[in-house]
Amino acid sequence: MNLLRHGGTGQAAARQQKPWGQRIVPYLFIAPHLVFFVTFVATPVLYGFWLSLNQWDFLGEPKFVGLQNYLNLFDKSTVQGLYFWNAMGNTLEFVLYSVPLLVTIPLGLALALDTRLPGRVIFRTVFYAPMVLSVATVAIIWRWLLDTNAGLVNYYLKSILGIGEKIPWLADLPWAWISLVLMTVWWTIGGNLILFLAGLQDIPQTLYEAARIDGANSWQTFRYITLPGLKPTLLFVTVMTTIASFNLFGQPYMTTGGGPNRATQTAVMLIRDEAFKAYRMGSASAMAWVLGLLMMVVSIFQFRAMRQHIEY
Amino acid sequence: MSNRKWLDHLQRDWPRWLLFLFILLLAILWAAPLLYMLSTSLKPESQTISWPVRWIPAEPTLENYRAIMAATSDQSPLLRWMWNSFLTASLHTALVLLVSSLAAYAYARMQFRGRDALFAILMGTLMVPPVMNFVPNYIIVDRLGWLDTYAALIFPGLGGVFGVFLLRQFFLGIPRDLEDAARIDGAGPLRIYWTIVLPLAKPALVTLAIFTFMGHWNDFLWPLIVMNDPEMLTLPPGLALFQGKYITFYGKLMAGAMISALPVLIVFLFAQRFFIKGISLTGMKG
Secondary structure, three states: OHHHHHHHHHHHHHHOOOHHHHHHHHHHHHHHHHHHHHHHHHHHHHHHHHHHOEEOOOOOOOEEOOOHHHHHHOOOOOHHHHHHHHHHHHHHHHHHHHHHHHHHHHHHHHHHHHOOOOOHHHHHHHHHHHHHOOHHHHHHHHHHHOOOOOOHHHHHHHHOOOOOOOOOOOOOOOHHHHHHHHHHHHHHHHHHHHHHHHHHHOOOHHHHHHHHHOOOOHHHHHHHHHHHHHHHHHHHHHHHHHHHHHOOOHHHHHHOOOOOOOOOOOHHHHHHHHHHOOOOHHHHHHHHHHHHHHHHHHHHHHHHHHHHHHOO | OOHHHHHHHHHHHHHHHHHHHHHHHHHHHHHHHHHHHHHHHOOOHHHOOOOOOOOOOOOOOOHHHHHHHHOOOOOOOHHHHHHHHHHHHHHHHHHHHHHHHHHHHHHHHOOOOOHHHHHHHHHHHHHOOHHHHHHHHHHHHHHOOOOOOOHHHHOHHHHOOHHHHHHHHHHHOOOOHHHHHHHHOOOOHHHHHHHHHHHHOHHHHHHHHHHHHHHHHHOOHHHHHHOOOHHHOOHHHHHHHHHHHHOOOHHHHHHHHHHHHHHHHHHHHHOHHHHHHHHHHHHOOO
C-alpha cells in the first residue's frame, strides 16, 4: 500500500508542466537512496576518520588527540600497540593460507566439471550448498566434527589412517589455523566455483577448435587459451576472496575464541573488542582505518599486478 | 549397457573415470558434514558419542528438536530469532529493491545536473571496506535511538550502492522504444518506471533480491553489535549464544544447526538456477 501512495505523489509532481517541476523529478527518484547513502555510507567514512583523531569512551565528551591513536598502534608499550599487530599478523597469515586454496581448488573443480563429467550438475550443487549457510551454522557443525575426543575427524584419522594421537584441532597451534582454513574452504569454494564455470563458458569454442587443429596438447590448450580467457574472472575472484579473508571474524569468534593465547585473534575481532567491550571508540576507529587502508592498497596492488599479466 | 561395452569404455577413457572418482570422493567429503549434522541431531544425547560411528541413528528421535524448541525466551529462543531474521531480511530486501531501482532508473535514463559526479561518488564508495564504517554506524544508529530495534537491521543497508550499480547496468541494456512509446501516450516517469521498466528488469531484481536476502539472513557481525537484548538477535548471533548454552550437548547443537540450515537449503535447492545465474551476472562486472 505504501508503495502505491508513494507512487501517487511522485506522479503528480511529474505531471506538472512547469520547468522546475520536471527538473525536480530525477532528484525525487534518487532521493530515498541518497538519504540512506549519505547517512550510513558517506557520513560514516568521514565521521570514522574524525573519531580516529579523538579519545572517546562513548559516554563523556570526545577529546581531540590528533594522531595519538595512530601513534599508539606503533608503540609497543601500549595495549593497542601490543595486540594490534598481533591481530594484523594473524589476519595476514589467514589471507596467505586461505586465498591460494580458495582460488586454486575451485579453479581445478571448475576445469574438471567443465569437461562432460557425468553428474556435474549434482556435483556443482553439493559443492555450492554449504555457501548458503550462515557462518554460525558452519562453525557449530565444524566444532562438533573437530571435537578432540568425540569428533568425526579424529575418529577417522584413527580408524582409517591409524593416527591414534588426539589432535586438539581448535585449542592448539598449528591445528587451529588448519581448522579455520579448512572450514572456510568447505564453506565458500562454491561461489568461486560458479564464477569460474561462468568464466569458462565465456571462452569461445572456436579458439579450442583452432588449437585442436593446430595440434596443441591439453597443457598447451590450458596455458594459451583457457588461462588467458579466464584472466578477468581470476582477477575478480582473487581480489574478492582476499577482501573476504581480511574480514575473517565469525569462524574464530565461534570456534577458537581467538585462542590459544590470542594466536587466532583477527583484526576485526580486536576492533570489535576495542570498540564495544573496552569502549575506546577513537582507538577502534584508528585500527579500522589502518586495516581498511591496507585492504584497499592490497586490492589495488592485485589489480595492477594481474592486469599487467593479462596483456599477452 | 553390457559389461563388455562398459569395459571397453573404461579402457579408452580411464583418465576421465579416475577424475570422476576423485570428484565423487570430494563430493562425498563435502556432503558428509551436512549429513552428519542431520544424523547427530536425530540421536538421543546419550548416543551421539558412540564408537564405532553410526551414520544412521539406531533409534532416531526428535527429542533434541523438542528440547530446544521448548526453551523459554530467557534461554535460547530459536524461533524468535528466526522470526527476527525473516522479518528484517524480508523488509530490508523489499526496501533495497524499491530504493535501488528508483535511483538506478534515474541514473540510467534521466538527465539532471550533478548526475555523473554523484554516480562517480557512489561508485567510489564500493572500494571502501565495510569494516571502516562499523564504529561510526553504531554511533549513528545509537543517536537515532535504533539500538535493540528492528530499524537497526532494516535501514542502514539501504545506503548500499551495489544494487544501484547492478540495476543501472541492467536498465541501460533495455531498449528505449517501449518507454518512448509510453511517453508519447502520456505516461509520466513514475508510471513508466513502475509498469514498463520494472517488469522488464525482473531477472536482475530476482538476483538482487536473493543476494540481499541471503546477505542479510547470514550477516553475523552487524546484528551482534547493535543488539544487546537477546530477544532482538537474529539467527546467526543467536546461534553463538545457543552454542554457549549447550556447549557439548551436540545432539541439541546439531538440531539447532539443522533448524538454521534447513530453510536456506530448501530455498537453494528450489531456486538454484537463480543463484547460479545471479553469481555469474554479478560476478561479470569485475
